[in-house]
Amino acid sequence: MTEFSKLSISSAIKGLNNKDFTSVELTQYYIEKIQENSNLNCFITPTFETALEMAKKSDENITKKKQRSLEGIPIGMKDLFCTNGTRTTAGSKILENFIPFYESTVSENLWNSGAIMLGKTNMDEFAMGSANTTSFFGNVINPLNPKSSKNSELVPGGSSGGSASAVCSGLCMGATGSDTGGSIRQPASFCGIVGLKPTYGRCSRFGMIAFASSLDQAGPITKTVEDSALMLQSMASFDQKDSTSSRKKIPNFLDFKNIEIKGKKIGIPKEYLIDGLNSEIRRVWDQGVNWFKSEGAEIVDISLPHTNSALPAYYIIAPAEASANLARYDGIRYGFRENEKDIKELYEKTRGKGFGKEVKRRLMIGTYVLSAGYYDAYYLKALKVRKLISNDFEEVFKSCDLILTPTTPNVAFPIGEKQTDPIEMYLNDVLTVPASLAGLPAISVPSGFNDEMLPIGLQIIGRPFDEISVLSAGSMIERLRGF
């Protein structure tokens, strides 16, 4: 009998094709795991019946030798992706009972590849958060604990905290995430797994509930780099329904295995050595540099001079877009409504009660920075900063092929921490936000541990649409890290 908990997606595909086990067996296993670990609160809406039906269908396909690329692989779907007939909440009370009658392109692509939906994973409300503590459906718990205090409950990171925690604790083989400023990479780093944010436009945003449209990008959260490539292959597509989706040719992402690190130029940006960068993370970063050297890559010191301004620019642009994107949740057509005679009161009470504190904070910030008299000073300036940051990357990619940085300035922290000062929470994103603003592909790969045996991820940023090189570098780390 195969040990399911050790299976990666790629090995499960082999096992299924060899008839070592069936998709129904595999799915049943994960259903039980999810039930056993309900305390982690990874799933908002489990879809076990659907999962078993899909698994049965997959087994038939395998028997008929008609299997598709992810045939029979049970995954978690972040509750930001609209799923036809299955409740989709975005972690918010305002969509507590919302059942879409349409399917997001990313989830549709995955189902068309044979993947199986175990359920909708928990997330920060409207993807606004870095600890998965803003969900209306409760906190998600990181299955990992510090060595010295086994009872301390840590955050899984956010906003794709449910997906990350579920993959980490073996409740699904992989999961979808969405990354606006680090929402895939940061939780992947906190949970010791692989998180890939593709180039902006690589995956369609159709049916993905919008937070900040110019930044939102779907991506996979998986145990291995190879699994990441497998999932991305299904998720990515040009989509007529998304005007910002890219027509760039989609390569075979598994070709990352043929890309040599030898001779690649790896940029180390000095600006990422920020105040407050955890010394253990610093050590892992140095170790990463040595791995690249040992593989024959050339290390280049680079400068991304506007890095400092990335976080403030991000926290202007993202809330500004969100303030308009979330205006549709007004209680008129669907979702939560607080009935009032007066329309203005209906709006105020519906939105007042329907949104959580962090969402309201960002909507207020967003509304403020777009207001007459403040637009130029905040929003317009932030757009200019964004342009400068893009230019920085464009410039350095003339002299290097990939950029290596830590994913986060710190490891996973206990639930309840960083809750009083929002700025402290926002600082979690300081190393992931620049690549988001520039729309670049970036991966977080587990690369080491701190003294407390908490995982530390390194981030690799690539040129636009060069996910393959990013995956290749990630896979090299996987090979050399020694665990």
Add this chain to the structure above:
Amino acid sequence: MEYLIDGSMNKWELILGLEVHAQISSRSKLFSEAPTNWGADPNSQVDLVDCGMPGALPVINEYCVEQAILTGLSLNARINKTSIFDRKNYFYPDLPQGYQISQFEYPIVGKGFIVINCDGVEKQIGITRLHLEQDAGKSMHDQEVESSFIDLNRSGCALMEIVSEPDMRSPTEAAEYVKKLRNILRYIGSCDGNMEKGNLRADVNVSVRLPGEELGTRCEIKNVNSIKFIQQAIDYESKRQVEILESGGSIKQETRLFDPNKGETRSMRGKEESHDYRYFPDPDLPPLVLTDEKINKLKKTLPELPDDKKKRLMSEFKLNDYDAEILVNDKDIAEFFESTVCGRDGKIVSNWVTGEVFSYLKRIEKNIKESKITSNKLGGLLDLVIDGTISNRQAKEIFEDFIDSDEDPRKFIQERGLVQLSDMNEIENLIKSVLQQNPKMVEDYKNGKEKLFGFFVGQVMKVSEGKANPKIVNETLKKLLK
């Protein structure tokens, strides 16, 4: 003639600028594939974008973009090769996204102009810009006591907002501007111009000033949906402003509504209550980039516009300014004229169209396309007049019956015994008998009372029961009276 408002103390100049909203005649909406059928069941013409569903994304309708370009070209305007869609943010129940996708700083069409004609005097009216935007839905408050309803069929329909310079100086000029604009839109087919259905509506900016002074504070009258109402609204509003100014008050910049029942405008919201729309570029839509190739290709498909057509009709068919203007003012009429005139005398056809055809259409309260008049029918009838088979008068008498029937014109007149008498000998005999019966008149005529000629013609027509060919009667009569 200068139009001035007579106050109790001064004469005031009126300054008018118009923002016309024209719905693009497109089968689907500006950013969704939902159909745009008018009068369909509520909420039956709605796609995900039009009702603001989570995760819905707008995708530009290329046809609407082309219509905006064509319209821009026909307004002699600059087409901007890069334009940006912005979100205009405000909460309203019939605005499902919580914002309207519009164009703010970078519209698709820039400055242009059109020429209007007021009592034969031409005047150029500047166009400031034209931009594309989504229409909102419709709130209904009269369906039930306790609830309001929303119909999103119109939500997301493509509108062109066409903004004029404050170049108009009288209600008539404003009316002529809207008529001309509507006519141009109909010629190119970008908007059907139907004001009753709300497919064309105007916001009217009104201010007054003493001639030569700085522009006064303006009020904007929202959503006026007929040319008559536009004139009434301007009339009322300008007098209201003059009264306030002459009694020592000042005009408050505000948005007003026109009440067609009372013929008044009243305040909707003041400047301080005006929305802060927080425009910003819509991140769901990349900038709209147009190539010279595309613009030039569209330019080539541009049909002949009213002003050009008028010039051509005048030179080709020797029509006068007035008749040509009337013909081109309605695209369908102009087309009808052109297909009827084909191989026939322009003056005769023009007289018939502006005479009999117009009065017939007015009586049956239909337009040319809805009526039973066709170019073949009218042409066939006119051929009988031109070849002398029947007289012009006969043709006029039977015109309406003939149109209502579905008969061949020749058969129609034969059945009614209307064939014109053109036999020279017979006519000569008729004339001779008329002259014999009126010797005194003949005497007087020969002594110089040439006006009597008409009397003789009338008598001949009378005895021929109107059938005598008037041309032959005239010629023969002249000969016999010599």
